[in-house]
Amino acid sequence: MSLGPRLLHIARLVPEGSRVLDLGCGDGALLDFLQREKGCSGYGVELDDANVLACIGRGINVLQLDLEEGLAMFRDASFDVVLQIDTFQHLRHAEAMLRETVRVGRTGIVAFPNFAHWPNRLSVLRGRMPVTRRLPYAWYDTPNIRVGTFRDFQLLADKLGLRTLDAFGLHLGREVRFLPNLRAGTAVFRLEDRGRG
Amino acid sequence: MTLVATPRRMDFSAPLPLRSGATLPPYWLAYETYGELNAERSNAVLVCHALNASHHVAGVYADQPQNRGWWDNMIGPGKPVDTDRFFVIGINNPGSCFGSTGPMHAHPETGEIYGSDFPVMTVEDWVDAQARLLDALGIERLAAVMGGSLGGMQALSWTLQYPERVRNAAVIASAPNLSAENIAFNEVARRAIVTDPDFHDGHFHRHGVVPRRGLRIARMIGHITYLSDAAMNEKFGRELREAVAGSAGGYRFSTRDIEFQIESYLRHQGEKFSDYFDANTYLLITRALDYFDPARAHGGNLAAAFAAARARYLLVSFSTDWRFSPARSREMVEALLEYRREVTYAEIDAPHGHDAFLLDDPRYLGAVRAWFDRIARGLA
Numbered sequence: 001m002s003l004g005p006r007l008l009h010i011a012r013l014v015p016e017g018s019r020v021l022d023l024g025c026g027d028g029a030l031l032d033f034l035q036r037e038k039g040c041s042g043y044g045v046e047l048d049d050a051n052v053l054a055c056i057g058r059g060i061n062v063l064q065l066d067l068e069e070g071l072a073m074f075r076d077a078s079f080d081v082v083l084q085i086d087t088f089q090h091l092r093h094a095e096a097m098l099r100e101t102v103r104v105g106r107t108g109i110v111a112f113p114n115f116a117h118w119p120n121r122l123s124v125l126r127g128r129m130p131v132t133r134r135l136p137y138a139w140y141d142t143p144n145i146r147v148g149t150f151r152d153f154q155l156l157a158d159k160l161g162l163r164t165l166d167a168f169g170l171h172l173g174r175e176v177r178f179l180p181n182l183r184a185g186t187a188v189f190r191l192e193d194r195g196r197g
Numbered sequence: 198m199t200l201v202a203t204p205r206r207m208d209f210s211a212p213l214p215l216r217s218g219a220t221l222p223p224y225w226l227a228y229e230t231y232g233e234l235n236a237e238r239s240n241a242v243l244v245c246h247a248l249n250a251s252h253h254v255a256g257v258y259a260d261q262p263q264n265r266g267w268w269d270n271m272i273g274p275g276k277p278v279d280t281d282r283f284f285v286i287g288i289n290n291p292g293s294c295f296g297s298t299g300p301m302h303a304h305p306e307t308g309e310i311y312g313s314d315f316p317v318m319t320v321e322d323w324v325d326a327q328a329r330l331l332d333a334l335g336i337e338r339l340a341a342v343m344g345g346s347l348g349g350m351q352a353l354s355w356t357l358q359y360p361e362r363v364r365n366a367a368v369i370a371s372a373p374n375l376s377a378e379n380i381a382f383n384e385v386a387r388r389a390i391v392t393d394p395d396f397h398d399g400h401f402h403r404h405g406v407v408p409r410r411g412l413r414i415a416r417m418i419g420h421i422t423y424l425s426d427a428a429m430n431e432k433f434g435r436e437l438r439e440a441v442a443g444s445a446g447g448y449r450f451s452t453r454d455i456e457f458q459i460e461s462y463l464r465h466q467g468e469k470f471s472d473y474f475d476a477n478t479y480l481l482i483t484r485a486l487d488y489f490d491p492a493r494a495h496g497g498n499l500a501a502a503f504a505a506a507r508a509r510y511l512l513v514s515f516s517t518d519w520r521f522s523p524a525r526s527r528e529m530v531e532a533l534l535e536y537r538r539e540v541t542y543a544e545i546d547a548p549h550g551h552d553a554f555l556l557d558d559p560r561y562l563g564a565v566r567a568w569f570d571r572i573a574r575g576l577a
Binding site: 019041043049052053055056057059061062063064065073074075078 | 540567
């Protein structure tokens with residue numbers, strides 16, 4: 001099974017043999033890839049029944065838990081990498097989850113759709129919420145409870161005292177390091193707890 | 198195609214040493230098998246039963262086409278645990294009343310019916326007895342062990358007692374021990390039996406009677422705890438069995454008549470149960486439930502109890518199960534995470550309470566099927 005270019009790029013950020021916790025792991029494709037191709041191990045956390053079933057089918061360890069209830073069952077620094085790929089925008093307690101991400105993982109990798117990507121700005125300028133490949137939902141019927149920008153996230157990470165190890169945009173599978181807030185559909189952050197660094 | 202099951206019996210001449218320090222004298226076990234053991238002997242799945250169940254896990258008997266195995270929706274040809282691929286074994290635990298040696302049988306030396314002299318057995322003792330039967334069948338290592346409720350406790354215990362003999366364990370609607378409330382329910386049921394004048398200190402056989410009143414009440418209590426409030430309301434609500442014409446609200450204004458449907462249902466369940474279940478078995482099995490607590494030997498640290506475990510686990514809980522609640526399964530998940538054990542956990546949002554583990558829920562059966570499919574792929 002092949003990953004899309006976005007997940008493939010994120011997989012590159014995960015070191016070989018890492019212990020991985022994938023929060024909101026979806027159908028488990030990324031974790032499955034990391035296990036098979038990069039010798040990683042770990043768990044996915046997912047709430048949706050169909051996704052849980054898909055994960056079991058792939059043979060990855062999936063835990064059906066509600067992320068809104070926190071990560072209390074996971075010990076401090078018990079994972080090398082905690083992934084939050086397109087999960088952040090679905091969580092009500094996003095701040096708490098970010099703190100938990102860097103508590104449980106030595107590093108956290110967060111990726112989400114960047115609302116400041118220029119086509120979105122253009123759409124809003126025209127007075128309409130964007131509907132794009134990356135944000136495919138109509139404003140009245142979307143699972144995303146928030147949208148945010150690359151720049152917003154940077155400020156939030158600073159506010160929470162997280163160290164940003166790396167931050168860049170992704171667009172069509174390519175890294176965007178020049179003006180990512182304008183030029184990338186996806187924002188990617190690699191974070192760690194400042195106390196740990 | 199309906200699976201036709203054949204009950205078998207295996208005799209054990211060596212007494213079984215028990216956790217209590219006592220021994221179970223020579224005994225026999227009733228068991229059934231489904232499917233074929235492969236040449237590598239690697240596809241065996243052991244199914245452990247709970248309080249009111251037996252070795253008759255799947256299929257029907259040739260002469261009893263209505264007598265369906267208690268987990269027939271889960272196990273059989275093409276079912277989630279597919280007997281076309283797995284060799285599935287159901288064993289009746291000693292002390293039970295469905296075919297294996299139990300309190301209703303005679304002590305092999307004295308010839309006296311055991312009654313309440315049948316030794317108290319633990320979950321660990323049952324697992325030892327099951328292991329002996331597997332030895333005799335030539336099965337060194339199980340592809341999987343599975344069970345729900347008390348059966349789940351046995352599956353869990355397998356992975357701790359014989360870590361090298363279990364590759365996978367499905368622990369469904371279970372718990373790492375009983376809560377005080379849970380023990381309390383068991384105790385009420387036991388008191389109902391023990392205080393029945395027909396109990397005769399457990400030697401009711403000598404008097405030619407059965408403590409049916411106690412058994413009925415024990416079953417009624419148990420049954421309430423297996424259902425959820427919502428499921429009971431959905432099924433019975435406040436519905437009356439038959440409204441009395443002309444009476445205010447249709448009530449009879451009696452304190453003893455069966456007026457509400459739920460009363461009728463519980464009495465029927467109690468009556469049925471008292472026809473076949475042994476009173477001493479009820480006491481023994483609920484005691485085994487009370488005692489189970491693998492963390493106890495590790496100062497209450499469940500994670501430490503899992504330190505030796507090697508199996509891959511599937512844990513399943515049901516949202517409305519308040520007797521073996523999701524929180525108890527999450528405790529086990531947390532303990533397994535501590536030593537980085539392989540674990541998958543499905544929390545099924547089902548309205549049926551504890552009974553859900555025996556029912557047809559496509560998400561539940563689908564998860565078990567996918568998990569066993571993965572095991573089957575590993576066999577090839």
